Amino acid sequence: RAADVCLKERRPLVLLAREAPLHAGHLEAMLKVTGMGGIVFPPVPPFYAGPETLDDMVRQIAARALATAGIDPGWSLNRWTGLS
Incomplete structure (x- = not known):
């Protein structure tokens, strides 16, 4: 919910993805977040x-x-x- 509000209000959103290994679903979700203005930060x-x-x-x-x-x-x- 908090991440959604950040994207909606154009506030900075930095996601640290700690899962490993990543599957295609993870990568697609990170791509979507990046496309909406978020930053994926490994x-x-x-x-x-x-x-x-x-x-x-x-x-x-x-x-x-x-x-x-x-x-x-x-x-x-x-x-x-x-x-x-």
């Missing part, structure tokens, strides 16, 4: 950010998802800066 571990702990990975995924929705996560977000 919670992929950010190994490029150099996490040292599982907590670092979870915080980075959460921060990226919040930032994608336009919400300040309240902590620094390690962004990709290229190869050094």
Whole structure:
């Protein structure tokens, strides 16, 4: 219901799909949500950010998802800066 209201009112909607493996029904639903203005955000571990702990990975995924929705996560977000 909350996701439907976000789409109806053109508010940011970021969906983190954690199911694996995905079947065709999942992919079709994600395609429909994207077509309606939502963002499908796979919670992929950010190994490029150099996490040292599982907590670092979870915080980075959460921060990226919040930032994608336009919400300040309240902590620094390690962004990709290229190869050094």
